Amino acid sequence: MSETMSETMSETPTDPLTADAATVPDPTLAPVVVTVCTTCRQANADPEAIRPGLVLAETLNAADLPPNVTLRGTECLSACSRSCVLVIEGGEERWSYIYGDLDPAEHSADILAGIHAYAGTTDGLVPWRARPVVFRKQSVARIPPKAHPSVELGTSALTQPATSTASAAKDT
Numbered sequence: 001m002s003e004t005m006s007e008t009m010s011e012t013p014t015d016p017l018t019a020d021a022a023t024v025p026d027p028t029l030a031p032v033v034v035t036v037c038t039t040c041r042q043a044n045a046d047p048e049a050i051r052p053g054l055v056l057a058e059t060l061n062a063a064d065l066p067p068n069v070t071l072r073g074t075e076c077l078s079a080c081s082r083s084c085v086l087v088i089e090g091g092e093e094r095w096s097y098i099y100g101d102l103d104p105a106e107h108s109a110d111i112l113a114g115i116h117a118y119a120g121t122t123d124g125l126v127p128w129r130a131r132p133v134v135f136r137k138q139s140v141a142r143i144p145p146k147a148h149p150s151v152e153l154g155t156s157a158l159t160q161p162a163t164s165t166a167s168a169a170k171d172t
């Protein structure tokens with residue numbers, strides 16, 4: 001499945017702090033795992049100070065996460081130049097996303113809203129306009145689900161013009 005910015009969606013992200021029972025994601029949806037790097041810090045930050053990545057992880061841990069979401073912290077996701085970083089993934093059918101340049105003071109509420117939106121999908125593809133801005137603008141990468149059709153590779157692929165192999169829709 002591809003996705004474009006032209007998808008129609010008029011809703012704004014649900015505020016997870018005020019969501020009523022009708023907007024809580026179905027707990028039977030596939031489990032989602034959010035992995036937050038707890039050692040992320042900005043390049044010139046004091047290495048002895050509390051890491052913003054840990055602050056982000058603790059903030060999300062204290063928040064009202066959907067019932068199908070598990071949060072975990074880990075040390076270094078090897079994307080240090082995009083600190084702070086998190087990964088959101090879940091099940092065989094969902095796209096996975098890596099987000100970076102996250103500031104817990106500025107982005108925590110929107111990240112939480114984005115987690116709620118993602119956890120309520122079966123494929124991980126939250127309509128563009130329903131995504132918080134931080135998830136629209138600060139994607140480092142997205143990874144297709146294992147079942148996603150693959151571009152057929154072979155020696156001929158190396159001789160094709162670059163435009164013919166770049167069929168995936170731009171997502172960020």
Ligand code: FES
Nearest residue numbers: 037040077079080
């Ligand atoms: S310290 Fe967070 S990605 Fe490396």
